[in-house]
Amino acid sequence: MEKSFIDSFREYQKFDNWFINFNPLSKLNILLALGFSSMLLNNWKYGFSLCILFCILAFAVGRGKQFMKPFSVIVLIFGFFTLVIRQFSVSGTTVLFELFGVLPVTKEALINGLNTASYLLGFSGAIVLFFVTTEMRDLMYALEKKGVSHEISYIVLASFQTIIDLKKNTDLIMESQKARGIETEGNVLNRIKAFFPILGPLVLGAISSTEEKSIAMDARAFSVKCGHTFLRELRPVPLPEKVVVILTDICFVLLVVFKIYQVFG
Amino acid sequence: MVVAEFKNVNYKYPLTDEYALKEINFQFEEGKFYGLIGENGGGKTTLCNLIRGLIPHFYNGELEGSAKVFGTDIKEHNVEELAVKIGYVFQNPFNQMSGIKSTVFEEVAMGLENLGVEKNEIIRKVEDVLELLGIEDLMTKNPNELSGGQRQRVAFASIIVMDNDMLVIDEPTSQLDPQGTENVFEIIRKLKQAGKTIILVEHKIDLIAEYCDEIIVMEKGQIVCSGETKDILSRMELLDYGALIPQVAVWGHEMGGAGMPLPEIPITVEQAVRLVRERGRMTDGN
Numbered sequence: 001m002e003k004s005f006i007d008s009f010r011e012y013q014k015f016d017n018w019f020i021n022f023n024p025l026s027k028l029n030i031l032l033a034l035g036f037s038s039m040l041l042n043n044w045k046y047g048f049s050l051c052i053l054f055c056i057l058a059f060a061v062g063r064g065k066q067f068m069k070p071f072s073v074i075v076l077i078f079g080f081f082t083l084v085i086r087q088f089s090v091s092g093t094t095v096l097f098e099l100f101g102v103l104p105v106t107k108e109a110l111i112n113g114l115n116t117a118s119y120l121l122g123f124s125g126a127i128v129l130f131f132v133t134t135e136m137r138d139l140m141y142a143l144e145k146k147g148v149s150h151e152i153s154y155i156v157l158a159s160f161q162t163i164i165d166l167k168k169n170t171d172l173i174m175e176s177q178k179a180r181g182i183e184t185e186g187n188v189l190n191r192i193k194a195f196f197p198i199l200g201p202l203v204l205g206a207i208s209s210t211e212e213k214s215i216a217m218d219a220r221a222f223s224v225k226c227g228h229t230f231l232r233e234l235r236p237v238p239l240p241e242k243v244v245v246i247l248t249d250i251c252f253v254l255l256v257v258f259k260i261y262q263v264f265g
Numbered sequence: 266m267v268v269a270e271f272k273n274v275n276y277k278y279p280l281t282d283e284y285a286l287k288e289i290n291f292q293f294e295e296g297k298f299y300g301l302i303g304e305n306g307g308g309k310t311t312l313c314n315l316i317r318g319l320i321p322h323f324y325n326g327e328l329e330g331s332a333k334v335f336g337t338d339i340k341e342h343n344v345e346e347l348a349v350k351i352g353y354v355f356q357n358p359f360n361q362m363s364g365i366k367s368t369v370f371e372e373v374a375m376g377l378e379n380l381g382v383e384k385n386e387i388i389r390k391v392e393d394v395l396e397l398l399g400i401e402d403l404m405t406k407n408p409n410e411l412s413g414g415q416r417q418r419v420a421f422a423s424i425i426v427m428d429n430d431m432l433v434i435d436e437p438t439s440q441l442d443p444q445g446t447e448n449v450f451e452i453i454r455k456l457k458q459a460g461k462t463i464i465l466v467e468h469k470i471d472l473i474a475e476y477c478d479e480i481i482v483m484e485k486g487q488i489v490c491s492g493e494t495k496d497i498l499s500r501m502e503l504l505d506y507g508a509l510i511p512q513v514a515v516w517g518h519e520m521g522g523a524g525m526p527l528p529e530i531p532i533t534v535e536q537a538v539r540l541v542r543e544r545g546r547m548t549d550g551n
Contacts, residue, residue, distance in 0.1 A: 005405050006370065009388055137365070150379075154365060161364035161409060212360040215319065219353040220363070220376035220423060223345040227381045231374045231388070 012235035013138075019061040023237045024139040025146070026245045031126040033252040038122025040259050044111065047118020051075075054125040058132065066132040074124045079117045086113030136160065141234060150228055154217075166206065173201045268431055268462050269293040269316050274330035276311065276320060285311040287486040289330070295430075298453075298463045300477035300494065302470065304507025308486040309466045313433045315339065316464065318347040335430075349380070352429035356436040358416035361423070362408045369411075369419050370395070370404040376427045394426040398452055414445030421452050431462040438469060450476060470509040474498050474532040482508050499530035513537040 008014075015021045022030075038047045058067030090113070092106025099105055140153040177197050178184050184194040217223075274289040286308050293299060293316070301309045314320045321328045322344040332339040335350065355361065366372040370391060377387045395401045400418050403411065408419055417437060424432070434453065438446040450472050456463060457476070467473055473480070473494070480497040482490045484506040490497060497503070501518055503510050516537065517530035527544070531537040 002401060002404060005368075006388060006392065009370075010385065137367070154363075157365035158363070164409070165364070209357075209360050212355070212357060213364075215323070215353065216355070216361040216420075217363065218345065218348040219351075221345075221349045221379035221427065224349055224379060225345070226379075229378050229381050229384055229387065231371055231378055231384060233384075 009231050012233050017061050019057065020063075020133050021235070022241060023234060024134045024142040026237060026241050027134060028130055028139070029245050030248045031130045033248045035123040035126030037252060037255055038126075039119045040255055042115050042119050044114035044118040047115070047122040050122040051118070051125050054129050058129055061133060063129075063132045067129060071125060071128050074128070075121060078120045078124070082117040082120065083110070083113040086110070086116065137232075138234060141230060141232070144228075144230075150222075154222070162206075166202065169202055169205060170198060173198050173205075266295040267292045268295050268335060270331075270333045271315075272331040274315070274328070274332050276315065276329070277327040278311075278324060279326045281326075283486075285326075285486050286315065289315075289488060291481065291488060291491065293462065293464065295462050296460050298457045298476060298478045299465065300473040300480045301464060301466045301483065302468070302473060302480060302503075302508045303483035303489075307483040307507065309483050310435055311486070312483065313353075313435050313464065313466060317351050317353055317433055318342050318344045349376075349427060350430055352424040352427060352432040354417075354420055354424050354432070354434045354437050356439050358413050358420055358440065361420035362416060364409065367407055368404065369400070369406050369408050369422075372408040372419060373422045373426050376423055380427070390426050390428075391422075394422045397425070397455060398422050399448075414441045414448070417441060417445065418448060418452070421449065425452075425456065429461070431464075432456060433464045435466045436468070437465075438467065438472075446472070468509070470498070471511050471533070474511045474514075482506055484508075495532055498532045 019027075034050060038050050041047070055064075055067070055071070058064045087103070087105060087109045090106075090109035092108030092110075094107035095104045096107055096110065097105055137157060140148075140157055144150055144153050174184050174194075177194065182194055182197050183190045184198075185191070270292045271289045274286055275284050276286040277284050289312065301312065303309055311320065314324065315328075315332060316334060318334065318339055320326065321340060322342075328340070334342065334347065363372060363375055366375060373391045373394060374387050377390060382390070395404055398418055398421060400415070400422060403415060403419065406415075408416065411419065417440070421437070437453075438449050441449065446469065453463060453465065454476060465473070465477065477494045480491065480494050481488055482497065482503060489506050490500070490503075498510050499514050499517065501510065501515075511532050513531045513534055513536070517527050517540075520527050527540050529536075529540070531540055
């Protein structure tokens with residue numbers, strides 16, 4: 001097992017399916033183009049078809065569950081909220097039915113709400129799909145290859161671990177402050193009061209550990225100015241993938257031109 | 266060859282009035298293993314920081330006197346490159362993980378990636394180091410989910426893999442259990458065999474007595490005495506400086522006090538056993 005693990009670094013990283021295997025930047029490009037297209041078209045039929053496409057795609061590449069969890073929340077909150085707000089802000093004449101016998105639901109407001117909701121959902125779907133099918137380190141690898149500095153890459157990647165560490169530290173400090181007699185449970189006021197004795201040690205601790213961490217990273221040649229190599233490499237972008245990206249971009253540009261023509265023409 | 270040389274060095278941390286280092290005069294020689302001992306707050310870590318160039322580059326403060334590392338004044342050194350020449354392992358194993366790598370293998374490889382080493386070379390070196398430290402079984406584990414002792418060994422591996430000429434090791438075992446401590450000293454012993462210059466800050470005096478070539482005792486920012494391990498660690502006055510001496514050395518002195526002086530003061534258990542055996546043979550002979 002260890003042998004095959006080590007050998008996995010000798011070649012390009014392999015992923016379980018074709019979509020995840022896409023270069024992170026190609027994937028980002030395609031999904032953003034799709035996301036923005038739903039914004040530009042502002043048409044509920046297109047927007048919702050896109051959402052359905054994203055769902056199917058997520059399930060097809062084995063990330064259905066991870067995708068649906070945040071996406072369903074977004075659908076419920078954004079979708080529902082937009083529909084309700086539009087009923088109040090858009091005045092329509094065609095009343096479909098009256099909610100609770102008093103609130104008129106008009107066709108115009110409903111279509112308007114659906115359009116807005118669909119582009120919000122189309123765009124967020126693209127973003128969510130990107131993040132559930134891409135590991136952050138792969139994205140940063142692709143960006144570093146494009147010339148983004150390794151410091152930025154480190155900051156982005158380390159912040160995820162920092163959040164986990166800070167959470168652990170918060171629990172630890174909370175326990176020790178509790179042992180010192182500070183009430184951390186109970187009503188809202190107690191909780192707010194407990195906030196400050198926790199925040200102090202947490203922030204100071206984080207600052208002092210940052211100092212140690214930067215020393216430790218310097219000892220690992222972090223600041224040495226020379227070209228880096230990568231133990232874990234992604235495959236170079238194959239030609240078909242490039243073609244797909246370029247075609248998507250061409251379609252997107254055409255859509256933008258069409259939209260500008262429609263607005264100003 | 267002298268790797269670090271300090272003449273009349275005084276140093277004050279920023280915003281403090283007290284000198285953290287006073288009149289430091291010392292030469293560190295290549296390939297030797299130095300044990301740095303003394304009371305808490307005695308200046309041991311500050312001296313380590315000076316050798317590594319963190320003083321004055323990272324901590325600022327006032328530095329007087331002449332401090333040369335690898336023949337160049339510490340102020341003239343490029344601190345990033347010095348950091349690579351002098352490996353550094355310190356007390357807290359939790360802050361020594363990068364936090365961006367998901368397996369121990371990648372964590373250990375990080376330093377070499379930063380140096381632009383070719384991939385197959387990285388794999389070879391990391392494999393060797395993991396084997397050297399006996400932590401091959403950890404290679405697929407997440408470094409952020411290891412125990413303190415395991416992390417400390419990973420931290421060692423991450424530094425050793427870079428093949429530094431010199432290592433500064435600051436209380437590496439303070440958070441470890443006896444087995445973890447033993448493992449870490451085993452690693453240090455291997456490094457010594459490889460001919461590295463090692464400076465170790467440590468309170469576990471019995472282990473210091475067993476492994477170090479020379480001892481430096483610090484108190485209140487000064488080097489109060491230094492010399493060969495056997496010579497220094499057999500001195501009772503070390504206790505006055507807030508440092509410890511091995512239990513067997515105390516026993517050696519007590520024997521003298523009880524009217525049964527030993528031919529020499531032992532500092533390791535083996536030496537004590539040998540002395541007792543010799544005495545036994547002498548009494549048998551009589």
